[in-house]
Amino acid sequence: MARTARDQEERIRERNRRLILKAGIDVFSRKGFDGTRIAEIAEKSGLPKANVYYYFSSKEEIYTAIVAHLIESWDDALKPITAESEPADAFRNYVRAKLEYTRRNAAESRLFASEIIHGARFLKKKDREHMRQVTDRHVEVVDGWIAAGKMMPTDARHLFIMLWAATQFYSDFEPLACDALRKSRLKAEDYEKAAETVIETLLCGILPKA
Amino acid sequence: MARTARDQEERIRERNRRLILKAGIDVFSRKGFDGTRIAEIAEKSGLPKANVYYYFSSKEEIYTAIVAHLIESWDDALKPITAESEPADAFRNYVRAKLEYTRRNAAESRLFASEIIHGARFLKKKDREHMRQVTDRHVEVVDGWIAAGKMMPTDARHLFIMLWAATQFYSDFEPLACDALRKSRLKAEDYEKAAETVIETLLCGILPKA
DNA sequence: GTCTATAGGTAGATAGAC
DNA sequence: GTCTATCTACCTATAGAC
Structure with a gap:
């Protein structure tokens, strides 16, 4: 009985922490750290402001918890790059996975960018x-791929920066992407077309093969 | 005599407005709109806070003046893309000009990104x-270049997004770029290497020519 | 664990003397 | 045009009843 009651409390705690973090992602990503009001996070999570302070001792603590969590999440998207795979496949999968991830987690992505x-x-x-x-x-x-002749000699670090930049852009700078594409909102098919363009350019370049 | 006095006042006005805008770029780019305190802009520009309000009626007015101005400035960097030039030359110049511009105006660039x-x-x-x-x-x-067979068929809008993203990244996300390159600060030569990598990849791709 | 009330501090903006 | 003093509003964080 005591056992059940404690479990119950634990579940409530877990649920409320989650609600706060979720609301935090939403508000922080739109307003930035300084622009965010704890009152708004409280409202969004359906809790009184004082309860937010019961679960997190400060605004900064909510924020850093979010940042730390999303860095972990990225490791999955980056898995396609392993020595066993062929470069073309690996980069194709990497770009697709990264674009898909930022599309589905646009708010986190913007929060991190900010x-x-x-x-x-x-x-x-x-x-x-x-x-x-x-x-x-x-x-x-x-x-390793370059040494094995599977890729043209390139600076791998700058190459990864280029891919990271290109894949983050659509979610982080959505208003600019919309303007450039002359669309009012980005849809899944726009991310699909983005993946195609990035992959094709990355692998083959834009000059005619002639 | 009245003429000279008025000119003198006008010069002072111009000078102080400039000082405020310059300080504003510095502070807004580091702290964001909400994180910025007018008191800090005043301090940086060497004026008392009340004088800042004499020249600009609100924080927002300083901020929007900065944003509007920097959009104008970009037009120059984008000039290399004209129908008369060859694609390879145009993109080479575009990437170099854009990287050089963001390197020299990193604060404005970050302010806009934010x-x-x-x-x-x-x-x-x-x-x-x-x-x-x-x-x-x-x-x-x-x-037009694609229709003339001077380039591979590509989505031009996504292509420009890719270039914009890659060239903005180094200044906007400098801490990430530093980490990826394992450097403590970016120097001109890092931007040079970035330009090379972006241009080479863009034009020829990374796959071996077989 | 929940919530109302409030302390304490800060920052945008203005009044008004010089 | 310049600057000190200050008004007003708001926001983080906490005290303390339930």
């Missing part, structure tokens, strides 16, 4: 180091 | 329309 643009004030050293190491591993794989 | 990420709240309709038209003209040129 955090970086404003100097990565709240990005934990540990998380940055993790990202650096993931990049290092991918660079090694690409350098 | 504005877009947070929904382009303060971007004037007129300015957006101007940007759309510039894109349209460039798309026409590229489509």
Whole structure:
């Protein structure tokens, strides 16, 4: 009986934390850290403001919890780059997975972009180091492909920056992407066309083969 | 005599407005719109806070003045794309000019990026329309090159998004670029290497020529 | 665990003397 | 045109009853 009651409380805690984080992603991504009001996060999550402070001791704590969580989530999207795969397949899958992920998690993506643009004030050293190491591993794989003659010699680090930039753009800078495409909103098919263009350009370039 | 005095006042006005806008770019780009304090802009420009309000009636007015101005400035960087030039030369020049511009105006670039990420709240309709038209003209040129067999068939709009994304990234997301390149700060030579990688990939792709 | 009320501090904007 | 003092509003965070 005591057992059940405690479980019940634990479930409520878990649920409320989730509600707060979800609302936080929404508000932080639209207003930025300083523009965000705890009152709005409270409202969005259906809790009184004081309850938000019961679960998180400060605005910063909510924010950093969100940032730390989304960095973890990215590791999945980056898995296609392994030494066993062929470069063309690996990059195709990478670009598709990354675009699909940012499309489905546009708010998180924007929140992170804003955090970086404003100097990565709240990005934990540990998380940055993790990202650096993931990049290092991918660079090694690409350098291996180049050494094996499977790819043209290229700077792998700049190559990954290019792919990251191109795939993030559609969600992070959606108003610009909409303007450039002359659409009022981006749909799944626009992301599909984006993937095609990025992949085709990346693999073959734009000059005629002649 | 009255003439000289008025000119003198006009010069002072011009100078102070400039000082405020310059300080504004610095602070807004680091802290975002809501994170920025007028007191800090005043301090940076060497004026008392009340004087800032003498020249601009609100925080928003300073901010929108900055945004409107930097959109104009970009037109120059985009000039290399004209129908008379060859695609390879045009893109080479475009990428170089754009990277050079963002490197030299990193703060403005970040300010604009932050504005877009947070929904382009303060971007004037007129300015957006101007940007759309510039894109349209460039798309026409590229489509012409494709029709003339000077380029592989590609979606020109997505192609420009890709170039814009890749060239903005180094200044806008400098902390990420530094991490990816394993450098503590970006120098001119890093932008040079970026230009090479982007141009080479764009023109020829990464697959071996067989 | 939940919630009302409020303390405490800060920042945008203005009044008004010089 | 310049600047000090201040008004007003709002927001983070907490106290303390239930």
